[in-house]
Amino acid sequence: MKMSLTVNGTRHEVDVRPTARLIDVLRDELGLTGTKEGCGEGECGACTVLVDGKAVASCLMLALQACGKEVTTVEGLAHGGELSLLQRQFIAHGAVQCGFCTPGMLMSAQALLMENPTPSADEIRTALAGNLCRCTGYSAIIAAIRAASGREADRADGSA
Amino acid sequence: MTDELRVVGRDHPIADAALKVSGALVYATDMRLPRMLYAKLLLSPIAHGRVAHIDATEALALPGVVAVFSHENAPQRLYSRYRLLPDQDCPEDEPLFAETVRFAGDRVAAVVAEGLDIAAAAVRLLRVQYEELPAVLTAEEALREGAIPIHPGGNLLSEFEHAAGERPEARGNEVTVTVATSLPRAHHAALEPHSCIADCDASGKLTMWSPTQSVFGARTVVADLLGLSYSQVRVIKVPMGGSFGGKQEFTLEPVTAFMAMTLRRPVRLALEREECISSTMVRGASTSTVRVTADPAGVLKDLEVDTLFDAGAYGTSSIDYVDMMTKKLTRLYRVPQYRHHCRVVYTTTPVAGGCRAWGAVDITAPMEIAMDRLAGRLGMDPVELRLKNLVEPFDRELLTGAELGDARIRECLVRGAEAFRWDERVQQDPGRGRYRRGVGVACGAHKNGMLSDTFPDFSTMTLKMNEDGSVALGASLHEVGCGAVTAMRLIVAEELGIEPEMVSVTEADSDLTPYDFGCYGSRVTYVCGAAARQTAVALKERLLEVAAVLMGRPVAELCFRGGRIEAASAPGEGLAPAEAVMAAKTVLHEDVSVQSTHQATSNPGAYSAQFAEVVVDTWTGLTRVTDFLAVGDVGRAINRAMVVGQYQGAVQMGIGFALCEEVGLDTAGRVVPGGFKQYHVVNTPDMPDVKVILVEHDGDDGPYGAKSVGEISVVPTVPAVVNAVNRALGTSLSDLPLTPAKVVAALR
Numbered sequence: 001m002k003m004s005l006t007v008n009g010t011r012h013e014v015d016v017r018p019t020a021r022l023i024d025v026l027r028d029e030l031g032l033t034g035t036k037e038g039c040g041e042g043e044c045g046a047c048t049v050l051v052d053g054k055a056v057a058s059c060l061m062l063a064l065q066a067c068g069k070e071v072t073t074v075e076g077l078a079h080g081g082e083l084s085l086l087q088r089q090f091i092a093h094g095a096v097q098c099g100f101c102t103p104g105m106l107m108s109a110q111a112l113l114m115e116n117p118t119p120s121a122d123e124i125r126t127a128l129a130g131n132l133c134r135c136t137g138y139s140a141i142i143a144a145i146r147a148a149s150g151r152e153a154d155r156a157d158g159s160a
Numbered sequence: 161m162t163d164e165l166r167v168v169g170r171d172h173p174i175a176d177a178a179l180k181v182s183g184a185l186v187y188a189t190d191m192r193l194p195r196m197l198y199a200k201l202l203l204s205p206i207a208h209g210r211v212a213h214i215d216a217t218e219a220l221a222l223p224g225v226v227a228v229f230s231h232e233n234a235p236q237r238l239y240s241r242y243r244l245l246p247d248q249d250c251p252e253d254e255p256l257f258a259e260t261v262r263f264a265g266d267r268v269a270a271v272v273a274e275g276l277d278i279a280a281a282a283v284r285l286l287r288v289q290y291e292e293l294p295a296v297l298t299a300e301e302a303l304r305e306g307a308i309p310i311h312p313g314g315n316l317l318s319e320f321e322h323a324a325g326e327r328p329e330a331r332g333n334e335v336t337v338t339v340a341t342s343l344p345r346a347h348h349a350a351l352e353p354h355s356c357i358a359d360c361d362a363s364g365k366l367t368m369w370s371p372t373q374s375v376f377g378a379r380t381v382v383a384d385l386l387g388l389s390y391s392q393v394r395v396i397k398v399p400m401g402g403s404f405g406g407k408q409e410f411t412l413e414p415v416t417a418f419m420a421m422t423l424r425r426p427v428r429l430a431l432e433r434e435e436c437i438s439s440t441m442v443r444g445a446s447t448s449t450v451r452v453t454a455d456p457a458g459v460l461k462d463l464e465v466d467t468l469f470d471a472g473a474y475g476t477s478s479i480d481y482v483d484m485m486t487k488k489l490t491r492l493y494r495v496p497q498y499r500h501h502c503r504v505v506y507t508t509t510p511v512a513g514g515c516r517a518w519g520a521v522d523i524t525a526p527m528e529i530a531m532d533r534l535a536g537r538l539g540m541d542p543v544e545l546r547l548k549n550l551v552e553p554f555d556r557e558l559l560t561g562a563e564l565g566d567a568r569i570r571e572c573l574v575r576g577a578e579a580f581r582w583d584e585r586v587q588q589d590p591g592r593g594r595y596r597r598g599v600g601v602a603c604g605a606h607k608n609g610m611l612s613d614t615f616p617d618f619s620t621m622t623l624k625m626n627e628d629g630s631v632a633l634g635a636s637l638h639e640v641g642c643g644a645v646t647a648m649r650l651i652v653a654e655e656l657g658i659e660p661e662m663v664s665v666t667e668a669d670s671d672l673t674p675y676d677f678g679c680y681g682s683r684v685t686y687v688c689g690a691a692a693r694q695t696a697v698a699l700k701e702r703l704l705e706v707a708a709v710l711m712g713r714p715v716a717e718l719c720f721r722g723g724r725i726e727a728a729s730a731p732g733e734g735l736a737p738a739e740a741v742m743a744a745k746t747v748l749h750e751d752v753s754v755q756s757t758h759q760a761t762s763n764p765g766a767y768s769a770q771f772a773e774v775v776v777d778t779w780t781g782l783t784r785v786t787d788f789l790a791v792g793d794v795g796r797a798i799n800r801a802m803v804v805g806q807y808q809g810a811v812q813m814g815i816g817f818a819l820c821e822e823v824g825l826d827t828a829g830r831v832v833p834g835g836f837k838q839y840h841v842v843n844t845p846d847m848p849d850v851k852v853i854l855v856e857h858d859g860d861d862g863p864y865g866a867k868s869v870g871e872i873s874v875v876p877t878v879p880a881v882v883n884a885v886n887r888a889l890g891t892s893l894s895d896l897p898l899t900p901a902k903v904v905a906a907l908r
């Protein structure tokens with residue numbers, strides 16, 4: 001079926017199977033492989049993208065459900081070759097290890113900051129509840145998001 | 161020493177962080193090769209049986225299906241997915257495709273098609289008839305008289321005992337406790353599922369792209385299995401979204417290589433989460449009974465451990481894994497006699513294999529739970545009991561006589577107890593109401609590399625200087641995601657006095673980069689890091705040699721000063737290294753590059769002491785870890801931010817192992833479906849902000865004194881949490897994980 005959707009500001013016409021998931025269209029049709037698949041069942045958050053500004057597991061959403069909508073993927077966070085503040089804080093705080101959870105973490109954090117520009121640590125934890133990370137123990141990720149939110153971050157590395 | 165260091169010891173982001181935050185890093189499943197085919201496996205739905213008949217007619221008729229493989233058209237040769245060295249002693253018991261399936265998840269067949277959706281649809285069209293055999297779901301069952309043999313040699317894969325020392329004469333006033341602790345099957349849960357791509361060109365050369373922990377091991381297994389020379393198989397390490405041991409062994413590489421070689425086209429095999437859990441590797445289930453004896457003052461007199469380990473359907477690394485378990489406790493405690501009796505047993509369950517810290521978690525949990533029980537019996541504080549028995553710096557351990565180096569576990573424990581306010585918090589009343597609070601402590605020991613009386617360790621690297629003074633380190637690194645590449649970069653930059661951005665570092669490519677065993681055994685920082693430093697030193701020597709010829713002065717007169725090569729007698733005169741490199745090319749017709757092999761001569765202990773506070777809801781049985789402190793004897797942090805981050809991540813894994821992570825099987829031996837719905841990994845709301853203290857010192861042979869981090873960091877976490885729960889509740893739980901149901905049952 002033909003459909004159109006806007007991804008990172010660009011409108012695309014794509015021909016999709018009715019059963020195709022949004023993640024398949026992003027990765028396979030549009031070549032936006034930054035969005036990762038860690039489980040395919042809505043449990044790990046690696047595939048999180050924004051659909052009309054809301055964080056969505058793109059492995060659970062049919063591509064057709066995104067018809068006519070604005071989708072933002074991790075590739076859409078940087079502007080004019082400049083990483084966003086959130087991306088830069090992830091780097092600066094050591095919030096990135098293997099990087100497989102990172103795109104999803106960034107998109108969940110982006111959705112949170114768009115809705116609540118100054119979240120508390122607990123609000124961040126709640127917003128990231130659906131994003132698993134096996135490498136970092138989350139502390140550096142939370143510190144990076146707090147720093148991007150403009151709040152004074154706690155010591156990023158957890159050193160006591 | 162840290163003050164004199166420019167880049168080592170500070171906080172650095174991981175080298176490819178910018179690629180990772182922008183979604184630009186290409187992992188295996190992001191790659192697409194021209195004419196690439198997609199494979200999908202058919203996994204056995206039953207735990208044990210014979211494949212009587214496979215009807216692939218319908219599958220093959222589906223447009224886009226290229227081939228169907230099964231035992232009927234694949235080599236029958238048995239191999240070990242664990243083999244690293246060609247002459248290594250490993251059980252060869254696994255076929256590419258099973259004619260006798262030995263666990264639910266065993267490979268029965270594969271469909272290769274032009275698209276993934278076609279392959280997936282075709283797999284559903286395969287009609288397979290099985291003749292079922294009795295399933296054998298526990299190690300106890302497998303050893304029972306009359307149990308059906310899972311492999312021709314029977315179900316006892318290996319039985320051995322390690323013993324050393326002598327038990328002092330009994331005085332009659334000793335205290336002995338015996339505690340059995342069970343650890344379930346666990347999933348490594350790297351966020352990136354397993355995947356692999358193989359291609360075979362017209363000349364028969366096989367190239368593989370794999371997120372593996374050892375390209376040379378993958379090459380060995382694939383080439384031996386397919387009858388190719390090692391020069392015909394090239395394995396390229398690609399970015400890896402975590403491993404934790406789950407990608408150490410060569411699970412997908414052999415079957416993917418076989419399909420690509422047969423079809424002469426690139427084939428991609430990528431698993432889904434449920435397939436990763438059921439069909440790749442798990443941490444094996446084990447029960448260890450610890451019998452520990454101390455005198456009334458708490459000094460250990462005797463330690464005996466009996467382990468029953470469930471290897472699952474294939475042997476892979478299980479014998480070595482259990483052998484490694486043995487060697488951990490005498491690195492931690494002084495004890496006059498130690499004995500470890502081990503049985504490694506086949507069952508028709510998911511295959512056990514390497515898992516972070518290779519047995520140290522599996523034996524330290526039983527030991528440290530038993531130590532708390534012993535402290536209780538002696539009426540002694542758990543920290544005090546441990547301090548009476550922990551090893552001292554430069555001890556030799558009892559079992560192998562290996563030197564432990566500047567072992568600072570006592571310092572870890574003392575500094576941790578103070579920072580955690582242990583003395584005060586251990587006295588606090590857990591409460592009588594619904595919520596009970598408790599604290600727990602545990603210690604752990606691990607190693608630095610693979611060097612032992614029976615195994616070598618070394619690493620070879622090359623380093624060349626470019627015409628602008630930047631350098632390229634050629635090394636077979638296998639970045640698992642925690643910064644091995646960055647650490648090497650920092651070490652080389654430190655040694656050469658240049659900025660880290662001036663150092664490029666390769667990952668492993670079996671055709672192009674020098675030999676290295678791979679990323680495991682806690683060897684990368686200690687052995688590869690030392691190799692990187694040694695190679696940088698060799699490059700400086702080479703630069704001096706070149707400069708000596710160019711300047712017409714004896715080498716002995718030259719030295720590095722302010723980033724230039726100068727003669728001691730003629731300050732101001734001299735060359736920048738980049739100038740020397742240019743002149744070497746144009747005047748001497750030479751390149752400035754070196755190759756160097758570092759041979760490990762020591763394998764000291766790595767140590768950690770950890771402290772947990774938990775709150776248990778006695779109504780629901782739910783446990784929350786509310787505070788956590790990890791103290792690590794790291795020798796020297798090469799990249800502080802990543803060392804702390806690895807500790808924090810390890811604690812997340814350990815808390816999961818203690819409280820909720822278990823690969824559950826149904827009564828037929830199938831993994832309970834549901835992926836991460838069933839297999840609970842600790843998420844953000846349930847994680848405390850883990851505090852980390854690093855104990856740093858000189859005294860060991862690693863680069864700048866650095867020791868391993870990635871595995872030791874998880875070793876004491878499980879018992880620290882379990883001991884906290886038992887203190888909060890007054891229970892003696894030791895059947896892991898401590899699920900709400902078990903907690904509630906214990907309180908009844």
Ligand code: FES
Pocket residue numbers: 036037038039040041042043044045046047048057058059060
């Ligand atoms: S891949 Fe979508 S939530 Fe895991």
Ligand code: FES
Pocket residue numbers: 095096097098099100101102132133134135136351401402641
């Ligand atoms: S950085 Fe590896 S899973 Fe989060």
